[in-house]
Amino acid sequence: MTTASPRRAAILGGNRIPFARQFGPYANASNQDMFTAALEGLVARYGLAGERLGEVVGGAVIKHARDFNLTREAVLGSSLAPETTAYDVQQACGTGLENAILVSNKIKLGQIESGIAGGVDTASDAPIMVTEKLRRKLLKINRQKTTVDMAKSALAIRPGDIGIETPANTEPRTGLSMGEHMAITAKKWGITREAQDELAALSHQNLAKAYDNGFFDDLMTSYLGLAKDQNLRADSTVEKLAKLKPVFGKGEGATMTAGNSTPLTDGASAVLLGSEEWAAEHNLTVQAYLVDGEVAAVDYVHGDEGLLMAPAYAVPRLLARQGLSLQDFDYYEIHEAFASTVLSTMKAWEDEEFCTQRLGLEKPLGSIDRSKLNVNGSSLAAGHPFAATGGRIVASLAKMLHEKGPGSRGLISICAAGGQGVVAILEGA
Amino acid sequence: MAFNYGQFVSGGIGKQLATTLGLPRPTKLRRHKVGGSLIPGEVLVAGHGEAPVAERVRHLLSDAGVKVATSPSTSVAGVVLDLTAVETPADLETLRGVVGPALKTLAPTGRVIVIGRPPESATSVAQAAARRAVEGIVRSIGKEMRGGGTANTVLVAEGADAGVDATVRFLLSGRSAYVSAQVFHVAKPVGDVAAPADWDKPLAGKVAVVTGAARGIGAAIADTLARDGATIIAVDMPQAGGPLAEVANRLGGTALQLDVTAEDAGAKIVEHAQARHGGFDIVVHNAGITRDKLLANTEADRWDSVLQVNLLSILRMNEALIPAINDGGHIVNVSSIAGIAGNRGQTNYAASKAGVIGMTQSLAADKAVLKKGITVNAVAPGFIETEMTAKVPFATREVGRLMNSLSQGGQPVDVAETIGFFAWDANRAVTGNTVRVCGQMLMGA
Ligand SMILES: NC(=O)c1ccc[n+]([C@@H]2O[C@H](COP(=O)([O-])OP(=O)(O)OC[C@H]3O[C@@H](n4cnc5c(N)ncnc54)[C@H](O)[C@@H]3O)[C@@H](O)[C@H]2O)c1
Numbered sequence: 001m002t003t004a005s006p007r008r009a010a011i012l013g014g015n016r017i018p019f020a021r022q023f024g025p026y027a028n029a030s031n032q033d034m035f036t037a038a039l040e041g042l043v044a045r046y047g048l049a050g051e052r053l054g055e056v057v058g059g060a061v062i063k064h065a066r067d068f069n070l071t072r073e074a075v076l077g078s079s080l081a082p083e084t085t086a087y088d089v090q091q092a093c094g095t096g097l098e099n100a101i102l103v104s105n106k107i108k109l110g111q112i113e114s115g116i117a118g119g120v121d122t123a124s125d126a127p128i129m130v131t132e133k134l135r136r137k138l139l140k141i142n143r144q145k146t147t148v149d150m151a152k153s154a155l156a157i158r159p160g161d162i163g164i165e166t167p168a169n170t171e172p173r174t175g176l177s178m179g180e181h182m183a184i185t186a187k188k189w190g191i192t193r194e195a196q197d198e199l200a201a202l203s204h205q206n207l208a209k210a211y212d213n214g215f216f217d218d219l220m221t222s223y224l225g226l227a228k229d230q231n232l233r234a235d236s237t238v239e240k241l242a243k244l245k246p247v248f249g250k251g252e253g254a255t256m257t258a259g260n261s262t263p264l265t266d267g268a269s270a271v272l273l274g275s276e277e278w279a280a281e282h283n284l285t286v287q288a289y290l291v292d293g294e295v296a297a298v299d300y301v302h303g304d305e306g307l308l309m310a311p312a313y314a315v316p317r318l319l320a321r322q323g324l325s326l327q328d329f330d331y332y333e334i335h336e337a338f339a340s341t342v343l344s345t346m347k348a349w350e351d352e353e354f355c356t357q358r359l360g361l362e363k364p365l366g367s368i369d370r371s372k373l374n375v376n377g378s379s380l381a382a383g384h385p386f387a388a389t390g391g392r393i394v395a396s397l398a399k400m401l402h403e404k405g406p407g408s409r410g411l412i413s414i415c416a417a418g419g420q421g422v423v424a425i426l427e428g429a
Numbered sequence: 430m431a432f433n434y435g436q437f438v439s440g441g442i443g444k445q446l447a448t449t450l451g452l453p454r455p456t457k458l459r460r461h462k463v464g465g466s467l468i469p470g471e472v473l474v475a476g477h478g479e480a481p482v483a484e485r486v487r488h489l490l491s492d493a494g495v496k497v498a499t500s501p502s503t504s505v506a507g508v509v510l511d512l513t514a515v516e517t518p519a520d521l522e523t524l525r526g527v528v529g530p531a532l533k534t535l536a537p538t539g540r541v542i543v544i545g546r547p548p549e550s551a552t553s554v555a556q557a558a559a560r561r562a563v564e565g566i567v568r569s570i571g572k573e574m575r576g577g578g579t580a581n582t583v584l585v586a587e588g589a590d591a592g593v594d595a596t597v598r599f600l601l602s603g604r605s606a607y608v609s610a611q612v613f614h615v616a617k618p619v620g621d622v623a624a625p626a627d628w629d630k631p632l633a634g635k636v637a638v639v640t641g642a643a644r645g646i647g648a649a650i651a652d653t654l655a656r657d658g659a660t661i662i663a664v665d666m667p668q669a670g671g672p673l674a675e676v677a678n679r680l681g682g683t684a685l686q687l688d689v690t691a692e693d694a695g696a697k698i699v700e701h702a703q704a705r706h707g708g709f710d711i712v713v714h715n716a717g718i719t720r721d722k723l724l725a726n727t728e729a730d731r732w733d734s735v736l737q738v739n740l741l742s743i744l745r746m747n748e749a750l751i752p753a754i755n756d757g758g759h760i761v762n763v764s765s766i767a768g769i770a771g772n773r774g775q776t777n778y779a780a781s782k783a784g785v786i787g788m789t790q791s792l793a794a795d796k797a798v799l800k801k802g803i804t805v806n807a808v809a810p811g812f813i814e815t816e817m818t819a820k821v822p823f824a825t826r827e828v829g830r831l832m833n834s835l836s837q838g839g840q841p842v843d844v845a846e847t848i849g850f851f852a853w854d855a856n857r858a859v860t861g862n863t864v865r866v867c868g869q870m871l872m873g874a
Binding site for chain 2: 047050216224227283
């Protein structure tokens with residue numbers, strides 16, 4: 001069944017700052033700094049200075065308490081009209097894509113005419129937390145009215161309470177890191193080291209080629225002296241990647257290395273969306289339409305599904321709603337959280353048992369043409385500042401589809417912490 | 430902070446020292462202010478014989494609310510002398526008689542403008558000699574003037590008097606602060622000479638493409654053209670994207686990231702300008718680089734990269750830009766003093782910048798360009814205070830600053846103002862010119 005939507009939501013362009021490795025050139029940049037920079041590049045490219053947009057939706061996965069109004073603060077620091085509203089969303093690595101879906105939905109409903117969807121993350125300028133015990137004791141001291149009571153409460157602090165914690169990539173309910181979770185899934189699906197390294201090498205080679213072709217000239221704005229993704233190794237090969245030691249999983253079967261897993265990254269991205277009328281009024285070219293989006297979640301805690309397998313569930317639901325098959329696309333953008341994530345997801349879609357028993361389909365979704373997958377590189381090469389990845393993908397795919405021509409189709413699949421997955425379909429204009 | 434001679438001698442000990450030793454002390458130049466007067470004071474207008482241009486200038490001044498003086502006095506801020514009717518060198522006595530006394534009382538940041546006819550079109554040898562003499566006199570006056578004053582020559586072709594107004598306005602105004610000892614050629618206009626509704630917004634409604642706009646002179650050009658009413662398409666390398674976005678956003682324009690040497694750079698500019706702004710009226714080819722080395726040590730890639738960015742890219746882009754630019758548009762190229770005088774260690778750069786002058790002259794006379802009523806001009810900056818020149822070693826930098834009649838470096842805005850003037854629709858009678866913005870630098874004639 002295809003739901004007829006009242007009007008279409010157009011993707012008009014995007015911008016991101018180059019992604020930097022943790023403690024790299026953006027070590028001292030805050031989320032607000034980076035998101036403002038991403039917005040400023042977008043505003044300049046599309047001549048939006050002084051313009052009041054319908055809304056700006058951003059967010060970050062790793063966030064300071066002071067950044068409660070991160071996106072609004074970034075808007076106020078930008079050249080957009082200060083009357084532009086803003087809010088933050090946080091859906092782990094799905095944040096950026098979820099935001100694009102939110103903005104597109106409002107546009108389709110006629111609630112807004114234009115909007116920016118994006119996200120930002122820093123792995124460098126991370127908030128520091130004190131231990132939970134210390135935090136409670138400090139709060140208690142703060143509640144005391146007299147100096148004596150304060151001193152008494154202070155005496156309750158034990159040497160063992162002292163310590164700091166930085167936000168970790170760990171699932172609170174399992175205590176396992178994302179990589180450890182992924183290693184379990186990779187093993188289950190029999191994903192080989194070679195296949196992972198091949199995918200990783202290709203990601204770097206594709207990204208390097210895209211830069212050489214000037215693909216990013218109108219998708220990126222240099223920041224703090226960085227003009228290209230710092231993680232990119234244009235000369236990456238399977239042979240070089242094969243030399244790295246596994247970092248996730250244990251013993252003989254361990255296949256996941258720093259080379260086929262995404263590094264911690266800093267960066268920000270933003271995508272401009274609007275109604276077709278608004279685009280025409282502002283002399284902006286519609287690059288693609290955001291057709292539809294879907295989010296799925298899996299039970300990785302008590303069930304036996306892998307933490308990052310939710311997109312495998314979200315995609316068939318979206319395909320069914322749009323009356324499409326997995327093969328009906330010109331491009332596939334499957335976020336490379338780990339090379340094995342992409343490979344496990346594709347293997348699951350080819351697997352009879354998984355598709356019939358877990359997805360409730362009659363037959364497997366089938367395979368996808370690998371030459372259409374992540375053709376301009378993905379997160380393994382570019383890096384992955386969590387909430388910024390969705391915006392990176394939406395903007396790049398929209399441009400690719402525009403170049404391909406009207407009616408072309410692209411599928412986006414992004415896995416997220418907490419066992420969630422956000423997916424969407426774009427159509428070229 | 431780097432030592433700055435000009436600041437040093439303008440106050441305190443430095444001032445005393447400079448006065449005692451008779452060192453040059455730069456005057457704060459008069460620069461254009463939005464809403465300000467054309468020139469702060471009266472203008473003495475005189476001429477030899479019939480002096481048809483003097484009459485035009487009197488009209489122009491009264492339109493601009495400037496009082497016309499008939500004799501020199503301390504309230505005179507400028508002198509305009511019409512020598513279009515000179516027949517022999519003996520007639521130059523008129524100039525001595527008028528300008529000589531006026532120089533004694535001319536207010537600071539004063540202006541001397543001498544208007545003549547091109548020697549090439551003289552009807553007698555004696556007339557040619559007299560006409561050519563004007564240029565020599567004015568260059569000498571430039572060197573004699575004090576207090577930040579400038580002297581310039583305007584040569585008006587026979588029958589082209591109506592096109593002189595814009596140039597005279599420019600030269601009287603603060604926009605020409607750092608332009609001295611130049612010769613402006615006014616010819617038959619290539620299109621309708623259209624005075625703006627508001628002289629503070631001479632570029633209202635125009636769309637201007639500026640390359641190399643992320644910083645330095647290019648950013649100043651963008652600022653100045655925007656101040657004068659133009660919508661800016663700011664072009665620079667993707668690597669300069671951050672600062673480029675800042676320029677575009679503060680001016681409410683658009684940023685276009687591209688390398689001007691790319692094969693499709695011209696087509697990309699046209700596509701952007703048409704899709705987003707419905708076309709364009711002004712192009713400023715400002716992007717430029719230096720790769721200095723003595724010729725003996727210059728490898729092929731250093732040679733080539735400078736020629737590619739500074740000259741070949743312009744030729745290539747123009748193939749796409751000229752058919753697309755709006756009729757009556759304006760192209761302005763950025764040359765350099767090095768392209769006129771040459772410079773040790775800059776053969777590649779001088780080649781490119783001298784080439785720009787040749788290109789400017791030839792393109793201005795091109796049939797297709799004339800048919801569209803487009804003007805093509807160039808500016809050749811002298812020593813301009815930018816990040817680029819701030820990196821020049823101390824001694825060389827101070828020499829660069831002081832080796833000119835105004836005893837100071839120019840500001841990026843000075844280059845930008847001349848470019849803005851070339852882009853006026855009121856200025857369709859000036860094309861194929863290369864004007865130096867150098868405060869009459871001693872090198873390069
Ligand atoms: N500063 C001076 O004293 C002086 C004197 C004479 C002439 N000039 C000329 O003025 C112009 C501007 O000089 P500036 O001092 O502002 O220099 P600058 O180096 O500060 O700025 C030049 C700009 O051009 C851009 N650019 C360089 N190559 C490019 C390319 N291939 N594509 C797109 N953009 C490119 C740069 O990124 C930079 O933003 C140049 O043409 C220069 O040769 C300067």
